[in-house]
Amino acid sequence: MKGMSVIVKKVAQLLSGLIFMYGVYIITHGHLTPGGGFAGGALLAGSMILLVLAFGSDVMGLKKRETGSSIIENSAILVFILFATIAMLVGTRVFFHNFLPGGTLGELISAGVIPLYNIFVGMEVGAALFTIFLALVIYKEEVLK
Amino acid sequence: MEAILTIILIFMILGAIYSLHARDLLSALISMGIVGYGLVICFLLLKAPDLAIVQILVETITLVIMVSVVLDSTRHELKEKASIVHDGQSFINSRYVGNIFIGVLIALVLLYTYHFAIENLTPFGEHLMRMSGPYLEDPAATTGSANMVTGVVFDYRGYDTLGEATILVTAVVGVLTVLRIQGRK
Numbered sequence: 001m002k003g004m005s006v007i008v009k010k011v012a013q014l015l016s017g018l019i020f021m022y023g024v025y026i027i028t029h030g031h032l033t034p035g036g037g038f039a040g041g042a043l044l045a046g047s048m049i050l051l052v053l054a055f056g057s058d059v060m061g062l063k064k065r066e067t068g069s070s071i072i073e074n075s076a077i078l079v080f081i082l083f084a085t086i087a088m089l090v091g092t093r094v095f096f097h098n099f100l101p102g103g104t105l106g107e108l109i110s111a112g113v114i115p116l117y118n119i120f121v122g123m124e125v126g127a128a129l130f131t132i133f134l135a136l137v138i139y140k141e142e143v144l145k
Numbered sequence: 146m147e148a149i150l151t152i153i154l155i156f157m158i159l160g161a162i163y164s165l166h167a168r169d170l171l172s173a174l175i176s177m178g179i180v181g182y183g184l185v186i187c188f189l190l191l192k193a194p195d196l197a198i199v200q201i202l203v204e205t206i207t208l209v210i211m212v213s214v215v216l217d218s219t220r221h222e223l224k225e226k227a228s229i230v231h232d233g234q235s236f237i238n239s240r241y242v243g244n245i246f247i248g249v250l251i252a253l254v255l256l257y258t259y260h261f262a263i264e265n266l267t268p269f270g271e272h273l274m275r276m277s278g279p280y281l282e283d284p285a286a287t288t289g290s291a292n293m294v295t296g297v298v299f300d301y302r303g304y305d306t307l308g309e310a311t312i313l314v315t316a317v318v319g320v321l322t323v324l325r326i327q328g329r330k
Contacts, residue, residue: 031290036298038309073317077310084303096303103289111290117299121310128313132207132320136214139324 003056012054019047027122031111037118041125048126049133057137069134073127080120083113146265149258150190156251157183164323170215177319178208182255184315188308189262196308207316211323 003009023043030036052060087097103110160179167173181204188197230236280297288296298306 031292031295031299033292034294036292036295070317070321073314077314080310081307084307096300096307098288098300105285105289106291111288111296114288114290114295114299117303117306118295121306124310125313128317131317135320135324136210139214 016047016051030118031114037121041122044126045129069127069131076120076124153183173323
């Protein structure tokens with residue numbers, strides 16, 4: 001896949017960082033403002049897909065076994081389940097129990113485990129969407145060869 | 146209930162194994178569809194219709210995208226004829242008949258279990274309001290989250306969120322499994 005014109009490349013360069021930061025903001029403020037792991041993860045994946053589309057996949061030098069994003073995805077979901085399981089060992093011993101102290105309402109660090117769940121779900125969603133995209137791109141390149 | 150769940154799980158495992166070993170990419174995709182839609186029936190049997198809706202959406206969208214990618218690129222078809230001509234006489238191809246028979250059998254079992262799962266749900270329009278009362282009492286105080294939706298999604302309904310994350314993982318595993326067939330040859 002070839003890249004697009006200089007204008008598209010420059011605009012994608014300028015925008016993708018902003019989109020990525022916005023995704024991180026949506027994920028980390030998931031327990032305070034609308035949004036959360038799922039929406040923010042889609043934004044993270046979108047910023048990276050924008051870069052790949054603008055610059056073309058030739059620049060990245062993709063190999064057949066590009067496993068980084070799928071490793072991030074699987075380990076994020078494992079950590080998510082791990083947090084839910086830790087709740088069974090601590091306190092009231094309920095799956096998905098919020099075992100960390102709540103803190104004051106409206107602070108960035110509050111609500112116990114919910115921000116951590118948000119962060120790992122965000123990582124999982126972003127990496128999953130990007131993995132599907134990369135798998136399709138790599139498959140296309142292999143077929144075209 | 147458990148027997149039907151076991152049958153569906155066995156079908157899902159068979160579909161996954163077949164999609165690994167299929168020579169034709171399109172049939173691998175369709176047998177991945179058995180896994181996805183089997184998961185829909187599992188969610189319905191476990192009384193999670195909202196997850197079933199999400200699973201139908203994700204499965205259909207990934208299938209459509211992958212089929213469009215696969216059909217757009219090269220693919221070779223397995224040609225199976227209905228009758229074999231041998232010594233001037235024509236015989237019915239038993240493989241052909243067997244394939245059709247297996248296909249119809251799987252479709253009937255999926256339809257029956259889907260019907261069974263739907264029958265077991267609460268009737269349309271009558272929803273269980275037992276759980277939504279505590280959600281509305283004081284979610285900010287009990288969960289500590291200022292955003293009420295996140296409080297419900299990650300605290301009260303954590304299982305649901307885990308299921309939604311699992312749907313994405315299965316979709317990615319399906320895409321990677323099917324698209325790796327071409328590279329493995």
